[in-house]
Amino acid sequence: MEKSLFFSNSKHTNKYFLENKDVHHFHAHHHIHLINMQNPNQKPHHENSSRSQSPKYEEPVSDAKWAPRLLRECATAISNMDSTKIHHLLWMLNELASPYGDCNQKLAFYFLQALFCKATDTGLRCYKTLTSAAEKSKSFDSSRKLILKFQEVSPWTTFGHVASNGAILEALDGETKLHIIDISNTFCTQWPTLLEALATRNDETPHLKLTVVVTESISVKSVMKEVAQRMEKFARLMGVPFEFNVISGLNHLNELTKESLNIQEEEALAVNCIGALRKVEVEERGGVIRMLKSLNPKVVTIVEHEADFSSTRNDFVKCFEECLRFYTLYFEMLDESFPTTSNERLVIERECSKSIVKVLACDNEIGEGDGERRERGNQWSERLRECFSPFPLNDDAVDDVKALIKRYKAGWSLVLPQENQEPPGIYLTWGEEPVVWASAWKPHEKSLDVAT
């Protein structure tokens, strides 16, 4: 029997392989295709590049984080309008990228797409094509399966749900007529646990009205019909008096009113915003927060990703860096949470690619659909404080979150607010990095008139 040869695990050193002149000739022959090639001795530590006519970077792609490095260089080149460098880096990234490889390769692929769109000014078109293709293949079953699988392997989404439910239950404790406005796109996966809590907590089970505000495209409407049926069935099972409504087709969240949401005087109101605020155009965020105040809720729960694509939106490189930082974390998290051959993870990655293109390559197109300009907890806090004060999570809620995180693979943990430190709310961390921020708010005691 043939024994197989195993590769020796010799430590890799940053050796630059000597190029013999024949190889130089080979490469030089092909650079007749290139336009505007200058001798790019830009990197001082190139050992053998002085003889080369080509921008062939000898610097081997040898570090574990080659993708972020090359991507950053490319973004800088685009910002500096350095055509030669842009060409070369796009080419290198194109050679190395793959949507089906390791994390480096995936990041390279999806960010390359965005950089390419940026350099060729085709971002909006690309975004539209990606979106319409995704729409075609979506179905209730597939979307639901996806969300459930994600919740199974990672606390990324369930963290916010558990925290928010805790705040809502506390704020509405003792009330008999509850009305929750749900501005999220989670197919109501948050609510069964809450319904169960309502059913088992008190002797008197309160009446729950759930109004879901759908901000995504029209095709989600048909999906919501299925969701409605399931929710109503579950509520019956739990013995909770239940009413379900859907509001869709909104252009702007700040158009919502008490009337359009059918908020009754005797109802105790909670507004639940999971990843909702980042979809609002930056200029309209203040207005949306004021709108929330005008609904007179008992509590508003806000859950957002911890990233800032907003304050940097006029500085391409800074915005790029932040985008890369966040999605590197996200992709690495996805890689470690899902099995290798997971179709669900693939779909999530493709969804990210749309956001990446939108943030990086569509900056002149405002109001063209889902914005994805995330802000960090402290930025949202600043905005919210105009109308709201923090509603701290009680111990029970915190315990629930801790218990949740324990159910998952190692790497996740919880960061609680320090005394008198901004911002309020709690953080989910992945590998020491804060990734999701969950907070609860109540309206100021006196109504503040906003005088700018």
Add this chain to the structure above:
Amino acid sequence: MLQSPINTYTNNPSSSSSSSMSSKRSLVEEDPVITKRPRNFSEGEEQEVVRVDDADSIGLRLLGLLLQCAECVATENLGEAGNLLPEIAELSSPYGSSAERVAAYFAEALSARIISCHLRFYSPLNLKSLTLTHSQKLFTALQSYNTISPLIKFSHYTANQAIYQALEGEDHVHVIDLDIMQGLQWPGLFQILTSRPKKLHSFKITGIGSSMELLESTGRRLTEFANSFGLPFEFKPVEGKIGNITDLSQLGVKVGETTVVNWMHHCLYDITGSDLGTFRLLTLLRPKLITTVEQDLGHGGNFLGRFVEALHYYSALFDALGDGLSEESVERHMVEQQLFGSEIRNIVAVGGPKRTGEVPVERWGDELKRVGFLPVSLSGTPAAQASLLLGMFPRGYTLVEENGCLKLGWKDLSLLTASAWQPCD
């Protein structure tokens, strides 16, 4: 901002219009070979994500879209090609049925090609500047491939048997492996050589490769194995491309030794540099035997022709691989992503792994005939052995003998041709 000419960015609606689909249908109908293919595409298992269409119709749709996209690329209609890709991507997945998997890698390759068309630059990244990790990943994938599919074993066993037969009566042996990689082929030869009644006086392997570090590692392994068999072994690493070797002394060729040249072809990277240079070397060497295994895949012709042929070829390969393993198989995924995906990319995105400006060789066997070599028949022991080998793998592999060559195929498509050659003296 980019210097490269931005081609027509028409305002086509993003969904593929039905009119272009029907024009695609005529392409499918005209070519009888293509219409046969959908059957392979339909070998889809139950998909995890529920779809409205069934596996058959998805396969057909994917085929149509891929051909449409390739046509756009061939006619430099890059905008429309780019529009089609997201749709193809959504229907395909490297973790689905074999049709979905093939489509995923071809779509990826088309995407890479569209970008390089814009950049107007097609030369591939030199393998040397990739990480050691990447090369290791490649070789791990090759080892997996060796386990789950008979193609590598077929190549190695057939060549080794022919070499063994040619070395009858010879005592000083020098094998020149034109693309040694990690030398997976040779332990098998060591074994059958030690079963010879007459021991070898000397046995040398010269291995050509792209990285001295990898070559030296291969050398160490081979030396260890050879010593364990008690063979008088020597290893010589040669870094570089075959076509650049002009002097036999570079290969350590000595008088009095019997030389055998071994060459296993693939599309992972370019090893020849110059095909003409390679011919010159082979003629200069005039080895007692040349053993070679080639993929039955054309490297010449226009883009669209190459694309269609490659699509058939890899559909068969993915089918073959899919037959034995589940959709969740990580091992199979690594083989497909590291190996097939890279080859497909080279063929589609870069126009074949060679870009020396020369017209690429279609069949090395045919060319060898022209420069004074004759075929050595592989019927007999090599054929019998190959037959036995295939019996150990899932049914569907075929073995055909043609003009002394052995052809391994999957169902009705030939995948590999093994042949052996000697100088006509």
